[in-house]
Structure formats: structure tokens, C-alpha cells
Amino acid sequence: MVERPASALKELVENAIDAGATRIAVKLSGGGTDLIEVTDDGCGMSPPEMALALERHATSKLPDDEIDQVTTLGFRGEALPSIASVARMSLESRVRGAEGWHRIVDNGEVVSEGPAALPPGTRIRVESLFARVPARRKFLRSPRAEYAASLDVMKRLAMARPDIAFSVEHDGRKAFHVQGNESGPERVAGLTDRALAENSVAVDFEREGLVLGGVAGLPTFNRGVADHQYLFVNGRPVKDRLLIGALRGAYAEMLARDRHPVVALFLDVPPDQVDVNVHPAKTEVRFRDPALVRGMIVSGLRRALDEAGHRSVQRPSEAALGMWTSEAPASPSPSGEGLGWGSAVSPSPALDLWTGPTPNPSPEGEGLRYGYVSDRRPSFSAPPPLARAEPAIAPVPQSVQHPLGVARGQVAKTYIVAEAEDGLVLVDQHAAHERLVLERMRRAMSEGGVASQGLLVPEVVELDEPGCDRLEARAGELSDFGLDIERFGPHAVLVRAVPAALGKGDVHALVTDLADELASFDEALSLKEKLDHVAATMACHGSVRAGRVLSVAEMNALLREMEVTPHSGQCNHGRPTWVKLAHGDIEKLFGRK
Incomplete structure (x- = not known):
């Protein structure tokens, strides 16, 4: 079906792929409206075959009647007569x-x-598309927009066949060129973002004759639009709603709702298990067992992301590094106040809040709620003007022993500073602990349920009637998470117990947020995905907050747990929990490089 230059280009390049080409060169002009030229080194066609290819009725070109066993991208020459009828x-x-x-x-x-x-081989030139069909031509978009659509088509086809060399030229300027015989991840990274290679995981999963492969970006390596999701079924680029929904489900609770992952997934299905002819442009497919396919994609992606462990997008952004600006050394204050030396780097206001842990033990029950509490905090003399430090009870641990290093202090009562073997690690304590609490609740659910803590005096939470109805309908599921509620009149619920892992949280805020989450659930979500939403909301309320002063022992305990917890590189909303400033970056800041 010829709708625009991109659709015509797609058909021509697919014909070249089906012909066994190893090199395909594309030239465009005017976004493809003025010229589309496709040259390949495939098997070619004899004069009788050329005449047949330009005839209508594509199914007559099949060698047999097994239409459900077609393994090519299209029936040879299926779209050629359609294109030739609206162009030269x-x-x-x-x-x-x-x-x-x-x-x-x-x-x-x-x-x-x-x-x-x-x-x-074969060379096809299509000129003056829709020149004699003004009703169609006037609805084409600008040449730039048509070129963008054509380029997207070429990138997807090039990803589907990393063994083929592709080149694209537009108005005499080369758009991209890729060599043949590349690996799948290498081809995908080259056509999307070079940083994807080091910020992604490989996907390799098989179930009941279906094979899923490709690369999946870390949740923290995301985009604001879904244009960087490349899905392929039996080597055919598709934009199928079932696959997109499965992708969204796999990244649930690891991405903010307005962010989208970067992935390239290749699904191989037996031909008799999928129908590729449900859409004129073959961009959608229909599976014989859609539940199996959806479950396989979610499971395959989750397993691959689980293996990523605590990985995150490690390099800080250039904008963040740019905030550090060099200045001339400052002279000591005439009055003798201050530290008495100039700084080669302009300190940000946050550095004035550099603080170590409080030297006094916290009141009973106020320790960090993940089970690691320092049992000894001796007092010490007055700290220096800009910092406090906790005296070492034991030798300082070596950073080489741990991927996230060892804690050296706390900034603004929010960020943990740790020294690793290869750089400086900054950890957002609230975001990190939020993920740890969520993963603990998930483990507890898989082992039989989350422990609850009864309230001495039950709390009444007032809500609107629909909100109360939603909570009452899910009371049994919430009880599995340790939240015991019951209806208390038309506009309120009674909270009798909360998850023990949440400690002294704001019960009113927790129940209100849960009611809102239940209202936003998609009916198509599975029960497990709905429970994940509930667990994520509870974890957010049960995590240690920014502004909490932690001891060195508590900070190190948090780092150690992050290293062994899946997905700890990002919080429940998809933001990174830690970043690393490599030694090379630090040396650049001080002009050593």
C-alpha cells in the first residue's frame, strides 16, 4: 500500500532483501517525493520475471498455495504495480x-x-511520486518530514538485517552507512545511540518454540518519546500494540510514566503461529497465542534486567559537569576567618552542607529501617567549621572490595558520597532505599506475604466514595502486603495494620495514594502488574527520606545492599539512584588533564 514515500521505499528495500542482496544503496531527493532509487546486488530478475513482478494480484506470484508459510518480507513485486501506477x-x-x-x-x-x-542485481528508480494524483500529493508532509519517515524505515530495516550493508543518501548528502556482517547489538547501537552499547543488557530467552533476542536499555537510559523502540517479528519491523503493551509492562515500576525505554527486540515465531497479513503495510501482526507472546516478552526482559543488578547510567551529564567552573584562586581573608586557602573550583552552595553522621545515637526505634544500625557511636570533640566526621572504630575499609565503594560522608543530608576504586560515587539515599524496600516487599510476597504491624489505635482515613469502593474491592490483595483495612462508612476506611517494613510512615498519605493508583490502573494489566503498582507506592512511603542524617555504618549498609539487589541502579520512577564521577572526570575538573 503506497501512502507516502516512506511506504514505497519500504516495499522496494524489502524486495531487495528478499532477493538475497548483501549491499543495498538508497538515494532520495525531496524526501523521496522527487526521487527514490534503490540499488542491490541480489539475484536479479529475468525479463519474464520483471513483467510478472509489475502485474497485479500478488498471490499469483507465489510458488505454491501455502500462504501461511510465507517467510519472505513480501510477495515478490507485490507493491511494484501500485507504485508504478502513481509515479514514473x-x-x-x-x-x-x-x-x-x-x-x-x-x-x-x-x-x-x-x-x-x-x-x-536490480536498480529501481521512482520519480515524481503522486505527480498526477494531486489529491494524494497535497496531503504529503514537508520534504523534511517525509525524509525523516523514510530514514526511520531504513534504520529499522538495517537493524533487522545486520548481515547486509546499507547506505542512504539524501539530496547528495550521505545520511548513514553501515557495513555488513555486524553483530545485532553493534548495528542497533550504531543506528540509535553509541552510548546504548554500555548502558544496555542483552536479551536471550526461549519458550515453547519462540525465541526472543536483542538489546534492552537500562531503565535509567530512557527517552521522552517512544520513537526509540524497535520491534521485529521474524525479521519484519512492526509497530504492534500487543508488543508495545508487553514492553510497557516489563518496565513497569522502573520508569516514570512519561519516560520510555530504548530497546530493540527480535522475536522469532513459527510461521503458522503468526499472521503477517492483517495490515496492508504489514506493520501489525496477529499471534495465535497472544498471552504466550506477551508473557514471554515480559519475562525475558525482566530476567535480562534482573541480571543487570545495581547497574545505572554511570556518567554524569555534561550539563552537571559544566556547573563546575574554574575561577582564579581567592586570597585569604584579611581578618583570618575561613579556611585560609583559595579554591581552584567554585564551590556550590550544597558543599556548605557537607556533613557526616550525627555523633549521638538516635532515639529508640528511629534507626534506619532496613536492619543495619550502628551499635556504637562514641562522642568526640568539636568538628571543623565546614564538616563533621565520625571517628573510626575499625580500620577504614578498602574501596577496591566493593563496586559502589565505601562511604566517606553525606552531602546536604540527601546524598551519600562513596569512594570506589575507579572514581567517586554519589548516591541518592531516598531513591536507593525506595528501590530496596520495593524489592524486599516483592521477595516477601513470593515467599508467602509481607509481615504487618498492628496499630495500637486504628486510624480513620477519609476519602471520596469511589476511592473507598476501590480500596474495599482490593482489601484482600492489600492484606497480602501487610496493609489491613476495612470500610468505615461511605466516605472512610479504617486502617488496622501497616506493612512492618514501612515503620512510622504517614498512613493517611499512603492510603490516599493507593486509592489514586487503583483508579489509574489499566484493566488490561495482569494481577501481578497491579500488585507491583501497590508495592511501589508502599515502598515510596516506607523509604528513608532526604534530609535524614545517616551514620557511616548505615551508609555502608545501604551501599552493600544495593550491590546485591536487582534494579537498584534506578528508583521506582526510573531515575538513577547513583552516578559515578570517574577519576578522569575529576582530573579534568582540576586541570590535570
């Missing part, structure tokens, strides 16, 4: 060991044919 097409082809032949069709009429000189 020049088709040249040569079979190895024979002479070349050309055939020119102008808006449906054959105007010329005869011998042609060209290497083995």
Missing part, C-alpha cells in the same frame, strides 16, 4: 550469467523496455 518507475535488473534488461512504466503505462547495462 524505471526497473533495471540482471541475472548473473545473463544480459540486463530494463522496463519503464509511467503512471501505469509501459513506455519503454529493452537491454540494459548494469552489474548483477
Whole structure:
């Protein structure tokens, strides 16, 4: 079906792939409206085959009647007569060991044919698309927009076949060129973002004859639009709603709702288990067992992301590094106040809040709620003007022993500063602990349920009636998470117990947020996905907050648990929990490099 230059280009390049080409060169002009030229080194066509390819009725070109066993991207020449009916097409082809032949069709009429000189393969030129169909041409978008659509088509086809070399040229300027015989991840990273190679995990999963492969970006390596999601079924680029929904479910509770992952997934399905002819452009497919496919994608992605452990996008942004600006050394204060030395780097206001842990033990029950509490905090003399430090009870641990290093202090009562073997690690304590609490609740659920803590005096939470109805309907599921509620009149619920892991949280805020989450659930979500939403909301309320002063022992305990907890590189909303400033970056800041 020819809707725009991109759809015509897609059909022509797919024909070249089906012909066994190893090199495909594309030239465009005017976004493809003025010119589309596709040259390949495939098997070529003889003159009778060229005539058949330009005839209508695509199914008559099949060698047999097994239409449900078609493994090519299209029936050979399926779209050629449609394109030739709305443009001027020049088709040249040569079979190895024979002479070349050309055939020119102008808006449906054959105007010329005869011998042609060209290497083995096929070259097709499509000029003046829709020139004689003004009703169609006036609805085309600008040349720039049409070129963007054509480029997207070419990138997806190039990802589907990393063994083929592709080149694209637009108005005499080369858009991209990729060599053949590349690996899948290498091809995907080269066509999307080079940083994807080091911020992604490999996907390799098989179930009941279905095979899922590709690369999946870390949740912290995300985009604001879903244009960087590349899905393929049996080597065919698709934009299928079932697959997109499964992708969204796999990244649930690891991404903010307005952020989207960067992935390239390749699903291989037996031909009789999928129908590729449910859409004129073959961009959608229909599976015989959609539940199996959806479950496989969610499971495969979750397993791959679980293996990523505590990984995150490690390098800080250039904008963040740019906030550090060099200044001339400052002179000591005449009054003798201050530290008495100039700084080669302008300190930010946050550095004035550099603080170590409080030297006095916290009141009973106020320790960090993940089970690691320092049992000894001796007092010490007055700290320096800009910092406090806790005296070492034991030798300082070596940073080489731990991927996230060892804690050296706390900034603004929010960020843990740790020294690792290869750089400086900054950890957002609230975001990190939020993820740890969520993963603990998930483990507890898989082992039989979350422990609850009864309230001495039950709390009444007032809500609107629909909110109370939603909570009452899910009371049994919430009880599995340790939250015991019951209806208390038309506009209130009574909270009798809360999850023990949450400690002294704001019960009113927790129940209100849960009611809102239940209202926003998609009915298509599975029970497990709905429970994950509930667990994430509870974890957010049960995590240690920013502004909490932690001891060195508590900070190190948090780092150690992050290193062994899946997905600890991002919080429940998809933001990174830690970043690393490599030694090379630090040396650049001080002009050593």
C-alpha cells in the first residue's frame, strides 16, 4: 500500500532483501517525493520475471498455495504495480550469467523496455511520486518530514538485517552507512545511540518454540518519546500494540510514566503461529497465542534486567559537569576567618552542607529501617567549621572490595558520597532505599506475604466514595502486603495494620495514594502488574527520606545492599539512584588533564 514515500521505499528495500542482496544503496531527493532509487546486488530478475513482478494480484506470484508459510518480507513485486501506477518507475535488473534488461512504466503505462547495462542485481528508480494524483500529493508532509519517515524505515530495516550493508543518501548528502556482517547489538547501537552499547543488557530467552533476542536499555537510559523502540517479528519491523503493551509492562515500576525505554527486540515465531497479513503495510501482526507472546516478552526482559543488578547510567551529564567552573584562586581573608586557602573550583552552595553522621545515637526505634544500625557511636570533640566526621572504630575499609565503594560522608543530608576504586560515587539515599524496600516487599510476597504491624489505635482515613469502593474491592490483595483495612462508612476506611517494613510512615498519605493508583490502573494489566503498582507506592512511603542524617555504618549498609539487589541502579520512577564521577572526570575538573 503506497501512502507516502516512506511506504514505497519500504516495499522496494524489502524486495531487495528478499532477493538475497548483501549491499543495498538508497538515494532520495525531496524526501523521496522527487526521487527514490534503490540499488542491490541480489539475484536479479529475468525479463519474464520483471513483467510478472509489475502485474497485479500478488498471490499469483507465489510458488505454491501455502500462504501461511510465507517467510519472505513480501510477495515478490507485490507493491511494484501500485507504485508504478502513481509515479514514473524505471526497473533495471540482471541475472548473473545473463544480459540486463530494463522496463519503464509511467503512471501505469509501459513506455519503454529493452537491454540494459548494469552489474548483477536490480536498480529501481521512482520519480515524481503522486505527480498526477494531486489529491494524494497535497496531503504529503514537508520534504523534511517525509525524509525523516523514510530514514526511520531504513534504520529499522538495517537493524533487522545486520548481515547486509546499507547506505542512504539524501539530496547528495550521505545520511548513514553501515557495513555488513555486524553483530545485532553493534548495528542497533550504531543506528540509535553509541552510548546504548554500555548502558544496555542483552536479551536471550526461549519458550515453547519462540525465541526472543536483542538489546534492552537500562531503565535509567530512557527517552521522552517512544520513537526509540524497535520491534521485529521474524525479521519484519512492526509497530504492534500487543508488543508495545508487553514492553510497557516489563518496565513497569522502573520508569516514570512519561519516560520510555530504548530497546530493540527480535522475536522469532513459527510461521503458522503468526499472521503477517492483517495490515496492508504489514506493520501489525496477529499471534495465535497472544498471552504466550506477551508473557514471554515480559519475562525475558525482566530476567535480562534482573541480571543487570545495581547497574545505572554511570556518567554524569555534561550539563552537571559544566556547573563546575574554574575561577582564579581567592586570597585569604584579611581578618583570618575561613579556611585560609583559595579554591581552584567554585564551590556550590550544597558543599556548605557537607556533613557526616550525627555523633549521638538516635532515639529508640528511629534507626534506619532496613536492619543495619550502628551499635556504637562514641562522642568526640568539636568538628571543623565546614564538616563533621565520625571517628573510626575499625580500620577504614578498602574501596577496591566493593563496586559502589565505601562511604566517606553525606552531602546536604540527601546524598551519600562513596569512594570506589575507579572514581567517586554519589548516591541518592531516598531513591536507593525506595528501590530496596520495593524489592524486599516483592521477595516477601513470593515467599508467602509481607509481615504487618498492628496499630495500637486504628486510624480513620477519609476519602471520596469511589476511592473507598476501590480500596474495599482490593482489601484482600492489600492484606497480602501487610496493609489491613476495612470500610468505615461511605466516605472512610479504617486502617488496622501497616506493612512492618514501612515503620512510622504517614498512613493517611499512603492510603490516599493507593486509592489514586487503583483508579489509574489499566484493566488490561495482569494481577501481578497491579500488585507491583501497590508495592511501589508502599515502598515510596516506607523509604528513608532526604534530609535524614545517616551514620557511616548505615551508609555502608545501604551501599552493600544495593550491590546485591536487582534494579537498584534506578528508583521506582526510573531515575538513577547513583552516578559515578570517574577519576578522569575529576582530573579534568582540576586541570590535570
